[in-house]
Amino acid sequence: MKKINNILIVCLLAFVATSCFKDNSSEGLNRLVPVEVNGFGTKYDVYTHRDVLNISPTVINESQFDFFWLAYNKNFNVNAGVVPKADTLSKTKDLSYEVMLNPGQYILVFNVQNKETKVTTKITSDLNVSTLNMKGWYFLKTEGGKTDFDFIHNEGRIDKWIEKYNGASIEGNAVKALYVSQMKPTPTSSDLYNTLFVISDKDARFYRIDNGKEAMNFENMFFSAPAVRKPQNIIQPMSAQNVVLINDGQMYGMVKGGRFSAPPVSVPAYKVSPVACVAALLLGFDELTKSFIISDGGNSWVSVPSTSSAMKNMNADIVWMAGYAGSRSAGMALIRKADRSGNLLKLNMNYGQMSSGSSPYMYDPLNPHVVSASHGLMSSDVIAGNYDNDYVYYAKGNNVYMTDIATMPEKLQITLPEGEAITCMQHVKYPDPPNTTLNVFVVASVTGDSYKVRYYNISSTGVLTPSATTKDVIGKGRIVSVIYMEQGIGSRIY
Numbered sequence: 001m002k003k004i005n006n007i008l009i010v011c012l013l014a015f016v017a018t019s020c021f022k023d024n025s026s027e028g029l030n031r032l033v034p035v036e037v038n039g040f041g042t043k044y045d046v047y048t049h050r051d052v053l054n055i056s057p058t059v060i061n062e063s064q065f066d067f068f069w070l071a072y073n074k075n076f077n078v079n080a081g082v083v084p085k086a087d088t089l090s091k092t093k094d095l096s097y098e099v100m101l102n103p104g105q106y107i108l109v110f111n112v113q114n115k116e117t118k119v120t121t122k123i124t125s126d127l128n129v130s131t132l133n134m135k136g137w138y139f140l141k142t143e144g145g146k147t148d149f150d151f152i153h154n155e156g157r158i159d160k161w162i163e164k165y166n167g168a169s170i171e172g173n174a175v176k177a178l179y180v181s182q183m184k185p186t187p188t189s190s191d192l193y194n195t196l197f198v199i200s201d202k203d204a205r206f207y208r209i210d211n212g213k214e215a216m217n218f219e220n221m222f223f224s225a226p227a228v229r230k231p232q233n234i235i236q237p238m239s240a241q242n243v244v245l246i247n248d249g250q251m252y253g254m255v256k257g258g259r260f261s262a263p264p265v266s267v268p269a270y271k272v273s274p275v276a277c278v279a280a281l282l283l284g285f286d287e288l289t290k291s292f293i294i295s296d297g298g299n300s301w302v303s304v305p306s307t308s309s310a311m312k313n314m315n316a317d318i319v320w321m322a323g324y325a326g327s328r329s330a331g332m333a334l335i336r337k338a339d340r341s342g343n344l345l346k347l348n349m350n351y352g353q354m355s356s357g358s359s360p361y362m363y364d365p366l367n368p369h370v371v372s373a374s375h376g377l378m379s380s381d382v383i384a385g386n387y388d389n390d391y392v393y394y395a396k397g398n399n400v401y402m403t404d405i406a407t408m409p410e411k412l413q414i415t416l417p418e419g420e421a422i423t424c425m426q427h428v429k430y431p432d433p434p435n436t437t438l439n440v441f442v443v444a445s446v447t448g449d450s451y452k453v454r455y456y457n458i459s460s461t462g463v464l465t466p467s468a469t470t471k472d473v474i475g476k477g478r479i480v481s482v483i484y485m486e487q488g489i490g491s492r493i494y
Contacts, residue, residue: 035112035121036060043126044108046099053127055095059112067093070109071101071127075192084190101129103210103488132158133209134488139444139453140177140198143477147174147200150475159475162198165212172202177481178234179490180206180243180256183215187257194488197243199231204245209488222252223259232274235282236492237297238325244282244297246272251284253299261299270301277323279331279349285318292333292361294354305357310368316342319378322385322494323349327433332385332392332405340373344405346390369405376401376410384425384441387433387494391462393441395422400443402462413464420445420452424479427458430491438491440467444479451479 039057046053059065070086086109089097095110108127113120136153138161146169149161163169178197183206185191195206195215206216218229230248237244245252245260249271252260270293273285282295286303292311293301304311316335319342323331329350336342346363353361362368371377380394390405393413400414400422416422424444429436441456441464455470484491 033061033064033114035065035123037110037112037123040110040123041125043128045128045130048099048101048103048129048131051099053089053095053097053099055110057093057110059093062093064115065093066113066115067091068111068113069095069097070111072107072109073102074105074107099129103129103131103134105129105487128487130487131210133161133212135486136484137453137473138177138196138483138485138490139451139473139475139479140174140481140483141451141475141477141479142174142200143169143449145173146170147172147198147203148477149177149196149198150473150477152473157475161212162207165207166214170198170200170203170205172200174478174480175199175201175231176234176493177483178236178243178493179483179485180236181489182240182256184257187255189257194490196483196490197234197236199234199245201231202229204231204234204247209485209490221254221260222262224262226250226252226262233276235276235278235297237278237282238280239297242297244295244299246274246276246284249273249287251295251299251301253295253297263299266300272301273318275318275321277321277331277333279323279325279329279354280351281349281354283321283323283331283333283347283349283354285321287317290314290316296355304361307357308361310362311345320383324385324387324494325432325492328387332390334371334377334383334392336378340378342371342373342378343368344371344377344392344408345369346405369408371408375403375408377403377408382422382425384427385494386458386462387427387429388458389460389462393425393464395425395443397421398445400425400464402464404462414443414456416443416445416454420447423451424482426482427494428482428484428491429494430484430486431489432492438484440470442482444482446478449476449478451475451477453479453482 037057068091069089072086073084106127108125110123111120132153139150148169151158151161180197181194182192183195194209197206204218208215228248233246235244243254250263254260271287273287276284284293286293292304295301316337319334319336321333331347331349333345347361377394382395384393392403398416398420402411402413422445426442428440430438441458444453453473455467456464
Protein backbone atom coordinates (compact mmCIF):
# COMPACT_ATOMS: atom_id res chain seq x y z
CA MET A 1 0.00 0.00 0.00
CA LYS A 2 1.08 3.57 -0.56
CA LYS A 3 -0.24 7.07 -0.01
CA ILE A 4 -1.13 9.44 -2.81
CA ASN A 5 1.95 11.44 -3.73
CA ASN A 6 3.42 14.19 -5.88
CA ILE A 7 1.03 16.73 -7.36
CA LEU A 8 -2.14 14.77 -6.68
CA ILE A 9 -1.69 14.70 -2.92
CA VAL A 10 -1.10 18.46 -2.85
CA CYS A 11 -4.35 19.05 -4.67
CA LEU A 12 -6.31 16.58 -2.59
CA LEU A 13 -5.10 17.68 0.85
CA ALA A 14 -7.42 20.64 0.90
CA PHE A 15 -10.35 18.40 0.07
CA VAL A 16 -9.42 15.95 2.78
CA ALA A 17 -8.98 18.71 5.34
CA THR A 18 -12.30 20.41 4.65
CA SER A 19 -14.49 17.43 3.87
CA CYS A 20 -13.27 14.58 6.03
CA PHE A 21 -13.00 16.13 9.48
CA LYS A 22 -16.50 16.92 10.74
CA ASP A 23 -15.59 16.81 14.44
CA ASN A 24 -12.25 18.38 15.30
CA SER A 25 -12.71 18.48 19.05
CA SER A 26 -10.42 16.49 21.36
CA GLU A 27 -13.35 14.21 22.13
CA GLY A 28 -13.75 13.47 18.42
CA LEU A 29 -10.05 12.76 18.01
CA ASN A 30 -10.15 10.36 20.92
CA ARG A 31 -12.79 8.36 19.08
CA LEU A 32 -10.51 7.77 16.06
CA VAL A 33 -10.21 4.09 15.23
CA PRO A 34 -6.96 2.98 13.59
CA VAL A 35 -7.44 1.91 9.97
CA GLU A 36 -5.82 -1.42 9.15
CA VAL A 37 -6.31 -2.77 5.66
CA ASN A 38 -4.96 -5.96 4.08
CA GLY A 39 -5.53 -7.59 0.70
CA PHE A 40 -5.09 -4.40 -1.35
CA GLY A 41 -2.29 -4.60 -3.92
CA THR A 42 0.10 -1.89 -5.05
CA LYS A 43 -0.68 -2.32 -8.76
CA TYR A 44 -3.52 -3.63 -10.92
CA ASP A 45 -3.52 -4.16 -14.72
CA VAL A 46 -6.84 -4.47 -16.54
CA TYR A 47 -8.32 -4.27 -20.04
CA THR A 48 -11.18 -1.83 -20.50
CA HIS A 49 -14.53 -3.08 -21.85
CA ARG A 50 -13.44 -6.64 -21.05
CA ASP A 51 -12.23 -7.18 -17.49
CA VAL A 52 -13.95 -6.98 -14.10
CA LEU A 53 -11.74 -5.53 -11.36
CA ASN A 54 -12.38 -7.56 -8.20
CA ILE A 55 -10.76 -6.49 -4.92
CA SER A 56 -11.90 -7.74 -1.51
CA PRO A 57 -9.74 -6.05 1.15
CA THR A 58 -9.88 -7.02 4.81
CA VAL A 59 -10.54 -4.09 7.15
CA ILE A 60 -10.13 -4.45 10.93
CA ASN A 61 -13.26 -3.17 12.78
CA GLU A 62 -15.06 -3.10 9.44
CA SER A 63 -18.45 -2.24 10.94
CA GLN A 64 -17.17 1.16 12.10
CA PHE A 65 -16.42 2.41 8.58
CA ASP A 66 -18.04 3.36 5.31
CA PHE A 67 -16.19 2.78 2.04
CA PHE A 68 -15.93 4.17 -1.46
CA TRP A 69 -13.56 3.69 -4.39
CA LEU A 70 -12.26 6.46 -6.68
CA ALA A 71 -10.01 6.47 -9.76
CA TYR A 72 -7.97 9.53 -10.76
CA ASN A 73 -6.58 9.68 -14.29
CA LYS A 74 -2.84 10.46 -14.30
CA ASN A 75 -2.96 11.56 -17.94
CA PHE A 76 -3.38 15.28 -17.45
CA ASN A 77 -1.37 18.42 -18.05
CA VAL A 78 0.46 19.25 -14.80
CA ASN A 79 1.10 22.83 -15.94
CA ALA A 80 -2.62 23.47 -16.29
CA GLY A 81 -2.98 23.33 -12.50
CA VAL A 82 -6.22 21.36 -12.68
CA VAL A 83 -6.63 17.94 -11.07
CA PRO A 84 -8.91 15.68 -13.11
CA LYS A 85 -12.26 14.75 -11.64
CA ALA A 86 -12.33 11.32 -10.02
CA ASP A 87 -14.46 8.46 -11.29
CA THR A 88 -16.47 6.79 -8.54
CA LEU A 89 -16.27 3.04 -9.02
CA SER A 90 -18.13 1.73 -5.98
CA LYS A 91 -19.50 2.63 -2.52
CA THR A 92 -18.94 -0.76 -0.94
CA LYS A 93 -15.94 -2.36 0.75
CA ASP A 94 -15.59 -5.08 -1.86
CA LEU A 95 -14.97 -3.75 -5.35
CA SER A 96 -16.44 -5.59 -8.33
CA TYR A 97 -16.15 -3.11 -11.16
CA GLU A 98 -16.74 -3.85 -14.83
CA VAL A 99 -13.96 -1.72 -16.29
CA MET A 100 -15.31 1.02 -18.56
CA LEU A 101 -12.57 3.62 -18.01
CA ASN A 102 -10.68 5.09 -20.93
CA PRO A 103 -7.25 3.48 -21.39
CA GLY A 104 -4.48 5.10 -19.40
CA GLN A 105 -2.75 5.18 -16.05
CA TYR A 106 -4.84 5.89 -12.94
CA ILE A 107 -4.48 6.20 -9.19
CA LEU A 108 -6.97 3.85 -7.55
CA VAL A 109 -8.06 5.19 -4.15
CA PHE A 110 -9.71 3.04 -1.48
CA ASN A 111 -11.45 5.42 0.93
CA VAL A 112 -12.12 4.19 4.46
CA GLN A 113 -14.36 6.66 6.33
CA ASN A 114 -15.02 6.53 10.06
CA LYS A 115 -18.82 6.54 10.47
CA GLU A 116 -18.74 8.65 13.63
CA THR A 117 -15.95 11.18 13.02
CA LYS A 118 -16.17 11.19 9.19
CA VAL A 119 -12.38 11.07 9.04
CA THR A 120 -11.36 9.40 5.78
CA THR A 121 -8.18 7.43 5.23
CA LYS A 122 -7.12 7.17 1.60
CA ILE A 123 -5.12 4.15 0.48
CA THR A 124 -3.83 4.10 -3.08
CA SER A 125 -2.66 1.76 -5.81
CA ASP A 126 -1.53 2.13 -9.42
CA LEU A 127 -4.21 1.14 -11.91
CA ASN A 128 -3.14 0.57 -15.52
CA VAL A 129 -6.11 0.43 -17.88
CA SER A 130 -5.21 -0.91 -21.31
CA THR A 131 -6.68 -2.15 -24.53
CA LEU A 132 -5.19 -4.85 -26.68
CA ASN A 133 -3.87 -1.98 -28.83
CA MET A 134 -1.33 -0.94 -26.24
CA LYS A 135 1.18 -3.80 -26.40
CA GLY A 136 2.49 -5.56 -29.47
CA TRP A 137 3.91 -5.10 -32.96
CA TYR A 138 2.45 -2.67 -35.52
CA PHE A 139 3.36 -3.49 -39.13
CA LEU A 140 2.56 -0.72 -41.61
CA LYS A 141 1.78 -2.23 -44.97
CA THR A 142 0.40 -1.67 -48.43
CA GLU A 143 -2.33 -4.07 -49.49
CA GLY A 144 -4.44 -3.60 -52.60
CA GLY A 145 -3.28 -0.01 -53.10
CA LYS A 146 -4.25 0.99 -49.55
CA THR A 147 -2.33 1.60 -46.34
CA ASP A 148 -3.08 -0.10 -43.03
CA PHE A 149 -1.55 -1.85 -40.03
CA ASP A 150 -1.47 -5.47 -39.07
CA PHE A 151 -1.23 -5.54 -35.28
CA ILE A 152 0.25 -8.58 -33.54
CA HIS A 153 -0.42 -8.90 -29.79
CA ASN A 154 -0.07 -11.56 -27.10
CA GLU A 155 -3.57 -12.92 -27.62
CA GLY A 156 -3.65 -12.90 -31.41
CA ARG A 157 -3.74 -10.27 -34.13
CA ILE A 158 -5.85 -7.53 -35.70
CA ASP A 159 -5.43 -7.38 -39.45
CA LYS A 160 -6.22 -4.03 -41.09
CA TRP A 161 -6.24 -2.27 -37.73
CA ILE A 162 -7.15 1.14 -39.21
CA GLU A 163 -10.07 -0.30 -41.15
CA LYS A 164 -11.34 -2.16 -38.07
CA TYR A 165 -11.62 0.97 -35.94
CA ASN A 166 -12.46 3.52 -38.65
CA GLY A 167 -14.30 1.63 -41.37
CA ALA A 168 -11.71 2.17 -44.10
CA SER A 169 -7.97 1.97 -44.74
CA ILE A 170 -5.92 4.94 -45.99
CA GLU A 171 -5.79 5.48 -49.74
CA GLY A 172 -2.40 5.07 -51.40
CA ASN A 173 0.78 3.11 -50.84
CA ALA A 174 2.30 3.06 -47.37
CA VAL A 175 5.30 5.33 -46.75
CA LYS A 176 5.93 5.45 -43.00
CA ALA A 177 4.39 5.21 -39.53
CA LEU A 178 5.60 7.03 -36.43
CA TYR A 179 4.78 6.87 -32.73
CA VAL A 180 3.83 10.38 -31.57
CA SER A 181 3.15 10.98 -27.88
CA GLN A 182 1.29 13.65 -25.93
CA MET A 183 -1.08 14.85 -28.61
CA LYS A 184 -3.93 17.07 -27.41
CA PRO A 185 -6.95 18.83 -28.93
CA THR A 186 -5.73 22.36 -28.10
CA PRO A 187 -2.44 23.86 -26.82
CA THR A 188 -3.84 24.30 -23.29
CA SER A 189 -5.84 21.08 -23.09
CA SER A 190 -5.12 18.61 -20.28
CA ASP A 191 -6.47 15.74 -22.42
CA LEU A 192 -3.25 14.05 -23.54
CA TYR A 193 -3.21 10.95 -25.72
CA ASN A 194 -0.65 8.96 -27.70
CA THR A 195 -0.99 8.41 -31.41
CA LEU A 196 0.29 6.66 -34.49
CA PHE A 197 1.06 9.12 -37.29
CA VAL A 198 0.70 7.41 -40.68
CA ILE A 199 1.45 8.62 -44.18
CA SER A 200 0.79 7.07 -47.56
CA ASP A 201 1.85 8.62 -50.84
CA LYS A 202 -1.63 10.19 -50.98
CA ASP A 203 -2.67 10.94 -47.40
CA ALA A 204 -1.64 11.59 -43.79
CA ARG A 205 -3.55 10.79 -40.59
CA PHE A 206 -3.16 10.52 -36.81
CA TYR A 207 -4.81 7.65 -34.91
CA ARG A 208 -5.30 7.35 -31.16
CA ILE A 209 -3.59 4.24 -29.86
CA ASP A 210 -6.02 3.64 -26.99
CA ASN A 211 -9.18 3.28 -29.08
CA GLY A 212 -7.85 3.19 -32.65
CA LYS A 213 -9.93 6.17 -33.74
CA GLU A 214 -8.75 8.83 -36.17
CA ALA A 215 -7.68 11.96 -34.30
CA MET A 216 -6.63 14.15 -37.22
CA ASN A 217 -6.55 13.94 -41.01
CA PHE A 218 -4.95 15.79 -43.93
CA GLU A 219 -7.94 18.11 -44.23
CA ASN A 220 -7.73 19.44 -40.68
CA MET A 221 -4.07 19.05 -39.64
CA PHE A 222 -2.85 22.28 -41.30
CA PHE A 223 -3.50 25.93 -40.54
CA SER A 224 -3.34 26.36 -44.31
CA ALA A 225 -3.40 23.16 -46.34
CA PRO A 226 -0.66 22.74 -48.97
CA ALA A 227 -1.71 22.94 -52.60
CA VAL A 228 -0.13 19.57 -53.36
CA ARG A 229 -0.88 16.49 -51.29
CA LYS A 230 2.35 14.50 -51.38
CA PRO A 231 3.48 13.22 -47.94
CA GLN A 232 7.09 12.04 -48.06
CA ASN A 233 8.39 11.69 -44.49
CA ILE A 234 7.39 12.22 -40.86
CA ILE A 235 9.75 12.89 -37.97
CA GLN A 236 9.40 13.09 -34.18
CA PRO A 237 12.00 15.54 -32.82
CA MET A 238 13.53 14.92 -29.42
CA SER A 239 11.26 17.68 -28.11
CA ALA A 240 7.95 15.97 -27.38
CA GLN A 241 6.12 19.23 -28.08
CA ASN A 242 6.67 19.10 -31.85
CA VAL A 243 6.15 16.82 -34.81
CA VAL A 244 7.31 17.31 -38.41
CA LEU A 245 5.90 16.42 -41.83
CA ILE A 246 7.77 16.70 -45.12
CA ASN A 247 5.25 17.18 -47.92
CA ASP A 248 6.14 17.88 -51.55
CA GLY A 249 9.66 19.07 -50.73
CA GLN A 250 8.67 21.35 -47.86
CA MET A 251 8.76 20.91 -44.09
CA TYR A 252 5.69 21.58 -41.95
CA GLY A 253 6.11 21.81 -38.19
CA MET A 254 3.39 21.35 -35.56
CA VAL A 255 3.32 22.35 -31.92
CA LYS A 256 1.13 19.65 -30.43
CA GLY A 257 -2.34 20.93 -29.74
CA GLY A 258 -2.11 23.17 -32.79
CA ARG A 259 -1.80 22.49 -36.50
CA PHE A 260 0.99 22.24 -39.05
CA SER A 261 2.26 25.69 -40.02
CA ALA A 262 3.12 26.63 -43.58
CA PRO A 263 6.87 26.89 -44.21
CA PRO A 264 8.13 30.47 -44.28
CA VAL A 265 9.53 31.84 -47.51
CA SER A 266 13.28 31.25 -47.30
CA VAL A 267 16.12 32.89 -49.21
CA PRO A 268 17.61 30.93 -50.77
CA ALA A 269 14.67 28.60 -51.28
CA TYR A 270 14.96 24.97 -50.17
CA LYS A 271 13.64 21.82 -51.78
CA VAL A 272 13.75 19.38 -48.88
CA SER A 273 14.59 15.78 -49.69
CA PRO A 274 12.32 13.07 -48.29
CA VAL A 275 15.50 11.59 -46.78
CA ALA A 276 15.92 13.13 -43.32
CA CYS A 277 16.62 12.03 -39.76
CA VAL A 278 16.72 13.27 -36.17
CA ALA A 279 19.11 13.10 -33.23
CA ALA A 280 19.48 16.17 -31.01
CA LEU A 281 18.09 18.26 -33.90
CA LEU A 282 16.74 17.43 -37.36
CA LEU A 283 19.11 16.86 -40.26
CA GLY A 284 17.83 17.27 -43.81
CA PHE A 285 19.15 17.70 -47.32
CA ASP A 286 18.43 20.48 -49.80
CA GLU A 287 18.08 19.03 -53.28
CA LEU A 288 18.68 22.40 -54.96
CA THR A 289 22.08 23.21 -53.46
CA LYS A 290 23.01 19.60 -52.67
CA SER A 291 23.71 20.65 -49.09
CA PHE A 292 22.80 19.38 -45.64
CA ILE A 293 20.46 21.58 -43.62
CA ILE A 294 19.34 21.56 -39.98
CA SER A 295 16.19 22.43 -38.03
CA ASP A 296 15.06 22.57 -34.42
CA GLY A 297 11.78 20.86 -35.34
CA GLY A 298 9.81 23.98 -36.18
CA ASN A 299 9.02 24.65 -39.82
CA SER A 300 12.23 26.26 -41.08
CA TRP A 301 15.69 25.04 -42.06
CA VAL A 302 19.11 26.64 -41.91
CA SER A 303 22.30 25.71 -43.67
CA VAL A 304 24.95 23.82 -41.76
CA PRO A 305 27.62 26.21 -40.41
CA SER A 306 30.86 27.09 -42.15
CA THR A 307 32.73 24.57 -39.99
CA SER A 308 30.91 21.86 -41.96
CA SER A 309 31.71 23.21 -45.43
CA ALA A 310 32.36 19.65 -46.65
CA MET A 311 28.61 19.05 -46.27
CA LYS A 312 27.69 21.98 -48.54
CA ASN A 313 27.42 22.14 -52.33
CA MET A 314 28.37 18.48 -52.53
CA ASN A 315 27.36 17.90 -56.16
CA ALA A 316 25.84 14.61 -55.04
CA ASP A 317 22.45 13.13 -54.13
CA ILE A 318 21.36 11.91 -50.73
CA VAL A 319 20.59 8.19 -50.61
CA TRP A 320 20.08 7.38 -46.92
CA MET A 321 20.30 8.91 -43.46
CA ALA A 322 19.94 7.53 -39.94
CA GLY A 323 19.88 9.51 -36.72
CA TYR A 324 20.52 7.91 -33.35
CA ALA A 325 18.71 10.16 -30.89
CA GLY A 326 19.27 9.95 -27.15
CA SER A 327 22.40 8.69 -25.47
CA ARG A 328 24.36 8.13 -28.70
CA SER A 329 23.48 11.44 -30.43
CA ALA A 330 25.16 10.41 -33.67
CA GLY A 331 24.17 9.76 -37.25
CA MET A 332 25.19 8.35 -40.61
CA ALA A 333 24.48 9.39 -44.18
CA LEU A 334 25.17 8.01 -47.65
CA ILE A 335 25.56 10.23 -50.71
CA ARG A 336 25.82 9.19 -54.36
CA LYS A 337 27.90 11.03 -56.95
CA ALA A 338 27.32 11.24 -60.69
CA ASP A 339 29.69 8.32 -61.34
CA ARG A 340 27.55 6.15 -58.98
CA SER A 341 30.27 6.02 -56.31
CA GLY A 342 29.54 7.55 -52.95
CA ASN A 343 30.63 8.62 -49.50
CA LEU A 344 29.47 7.15 -46.20
CA LEU A 345 29.51 9.88 -43.56
CA LYS A 346 29.67 9.49 -39.80
CA LEU A 347 28.06 12.48 -38.06
CA ASN A 348 28.27 14.10 -34.65
CA MET A 349 24.64 15.00 -33.84
CA ASN A 350 24.63 16.02 -30.18
CA TYR A 351 22.83 19.25 -29.27
CA GLY A 352 25.89 21.38 -28.61
CA GLN A 353 27.37 20.34 -31.92
CA MET A 354 24.25 20.84 -34.02
CA SER A 355 23.19 24.11 -32.38
CA SER A 356 26.58 25.89 -32.36
CA GLY A 357 28.56 24.10 -35.07
CA SER A 358 31.85 24.92 -33.35
CA SER A 359 33.45 21.96 -35.11
CA PRO A 360 32.42 19.94 -38.19
CA TYR A 361 29.39 17.65 -37.99
CA MET A 362 31.23 15.15 -40.09
CA TYR A 363 34.00 13.12 -38.52
CA ASP A 364 37.19 13.42 -40.59
CA PRO A 365 35.65 15.83 -43.14
CA LEU A 366 38.84 15.99 -45.17
CA ASN A 367 38.88 12.23 -45.67
CA PRO A 368 35.30 10.95 -46.12
CA HIS A 369 34.78 7.22 -46.40
CA VAL A 370 34.63 6.36 -50.09
CA VAL A 371 32.19 3.72 -51.36
CA SER A 372 32.97 2.41 -54.83
CA ALA A 373 30.26 2.24 -57.46
CA SER A 374 30.60 -1.55 -57.49
CA HIS A 375 29.96 -1.89 -53.75
CA GLY A 376 26.58 -3.50 -53.05
CA LEU A 377 25.56 -0.63 -50.79
CA MET A 378 25.35 1.72 -53.77
CA SER A 379 22.78 -0.46 -55.58
CA SER A 380 20.88 -1.82 -52.58
CA ASP A 381 17.11 -2.06 -52.24
CA VAL A 382 16.84 -1.27 -48.51
CA ILE A 383 19.34 0.20 -46.03
CA ALA A 384 19.22 0.14 -42.21
CA GLY A 385 21.50 1.28 -39.41
CA ASN A 386 22.66 0.00 -36.06
CA TYR A 387 21.95 2.24 -33.08
CA ASP A 388 24.84 0.93 -31.00
CA ASN A 389 27.73 0.78 -33.46
CA ASP A 390 28.94 1.99 -36.85
CA TYR A 391 27.47 -0.88 -38.86
CA VAL A 392 25.23 -0.53 -41.89
CA TYR A 393 22.95 -3.26 -43.28
CA TYR A 394 21.75 -3.37 -46.85
CA ALA A 395 19.50 -5.72 -48.79
CA LYS A 396 19.75 -6.83 -52.39
CA GLY A 397 16.96 -9.13 -53.46
CA ASN A 398 16.72 -11.88 -50.84
CA ASN A 399 20.12 -11.24 -49.21
CA VAL A 400 21.14 -9.01 -46.31
CA TYR A 401 24.72 -7.80 -46.00
CA MET A 402 26.59 -5.87 -43.33
CA THR A 403 29.36 -3.35 -43.81
CA ASP A 404 31.22 -0.95 -41.53
CA ILE A 405 32.53 2.52 -42.04
CA ALA A 406 36.14 1.60 -41.32
CA THR A 407 36.96 -0.88 -44.09
CA MET A 408 33.66 -1.21 -46.04
CA PRO A 409 33.54 -5.05 -46.21
CA GLU A 410 30.53 -6.87 -47.68
CA LYS A 411 29.57 -9.54 -45.17
CA LEU A 412 26.58 -11.72 -46.00
CA GLN A 413 24.30 -12.01 -42.96
CA ILE A 414 21.00 -13.48 -44.17
CA THR A 415 19.82 -15.37 -47.23
CA LEU A 416 16.05 -15.73 -47.53
CA PRO A 417 14.32 -18.25 -49.81
CA GLU A 418 14.51 -17.57 -53.53
CA GLY A 419 11.72 -15.29 -54.72
CA GLU A 420 11.45 -13.25 -51.52
CA ALA A 421 12.27 -9.55 -51.77
CA ILE A 422 13.19 -7.56 -48.65
CA THR A 423 11.00 -4.48 -48.14
CA CYS A 424 11.87 -3.27 -44.63
CA MET A 425 14.75 -3.57 -42.14
CA GLN A 426 14.89 -1.86 -38.74
CA HIS A 427 16.94 -2.00 -35.56
CA VAL A 428 14.22 -1.93 -32.89
CA LYS A 429 15.17 -0.91 -29.36
CA TYR A 430 12.57 -0.51 -26.63
CA PRO A 431 12.33 1.52 -24.53
CA ASP A 432 14.66 4.30 -25.66
CA PRO A 433 18.33 3.82 -24.83
CA PRO A 434 19.92 3.49 -22.33
CA ASN A 435 16.95 1.69 -20.71
CA THR A 436 16.51 -0.82 -23.53
CA THR A 437 15.03 -4.22 -22.69
CA LEU A 438 14.09 -5.25 -26.27
CA ASN A 439 16.95 -5.19 -28.78
CA VAL A 440 16.15 -6.91 -32.07
CA PHE A 441 16.72 -6.52 -35.80
CA VAL A 442 13.56 -6.91 -37.88
CA VAL A 443 13.49 -7.98 -41.54
CA ALA A 444 10.28 -7.99 -43.59
CA SER A 445 10.04 -9.56 -47.04
CA VAL A 446 7.34 -10.03 -49.66
CA THR A 447 6.48 -12.86 -52.03
CA GLY A 448 3.65 -12.10 -54.42
CA ASP A 449 1.00 -10.41 -52.25
CA SER A 450 2.15 -11.91 -48.92
CA TYR A 451 4.71 -10.75 -46.37
CA LYS A 452 6.87 -12.48 -43.80
CA VAL A 453 8.54 -10.82 -40.79
CA ARG A 454 11.61 -12.38 -39.20
CA TYR A 455 13.44 -11.37 -36.02
CA TYR A 456 17.20 -11.51 -35.44
CA ASN A 457 19.48 -11.05 -32.47
CA ILE A 458 22.15 -8.44 -33.04
CA SER A 459 25.59 -8.93 -31.48
CA SER A 460 28.06 -6.32 -30.29
CA THR A 461 29.95 -6.86 -33.54
CA GLY A 462 26.80 -6.39 -35.61
CA VAL A 463 26.31 -10.05 -36.55
CA LEU A 464 22.67 -11.11 -37.09
CA THR A 465 21.42 -14.50 -35.87
CA PRO A 466 17.80 -15.77 -35.92
CA SER A 467 15.86 -15.13 -32.73
CA ALA A 468 14.94 -18.25 -30.80
CA THR A 469 12.28 -16.49 -28.72
CA THR A 470 10.25 -14.46 -31.25
CA LYS A 471 8.19 -16.25 -33.87
CA ASP A 472 8.02 -15.23 -37.53
CA VAL A 473 4.85 -13.47 -38.65
CA ILE A 474 3.09 -13.84 -41.99
CA GLY A 475 0.27 -11.87 -43.58
CA LYS A 476 -1.05 -10.14 -46.68
CA GLY A 477 0.58 -7.08 -48.20
CA ARG A 478 3.98 -5.36 -48.30
CA ILE A 479 5.50 -3.99 -45.06
CA VAL A 480 7.43 -0.71 -45.01
CA SER A 481 7.59 0.27 -41.32
CA VAL A 482 7.61 -1.42 -37.90
CA ILE A 483 6.73 -0.10 -34.42
CA TYR A 484 6.88 -2.03 -31.16
CA MET A 485 4.69 -0.84 -28.29
CA GLU A 486 4.13 -1.40 -24.56
CA GLN A 487 1.61 0.43 -22.34
CA GLY A 488 0.70 2.59 -25.32
CA ILE A 489 4.29 3.83 -25.78
CA GLY A 490 6.01 3.01 -29.05
CA SER A 491 9.57 2.60 -30.27
CA ARG A 492 11.46 5.23 -32.23
CA ILE A 493 12.48 4.67 -35.85
CA TYR A 494 16.23 4.03 -36.32
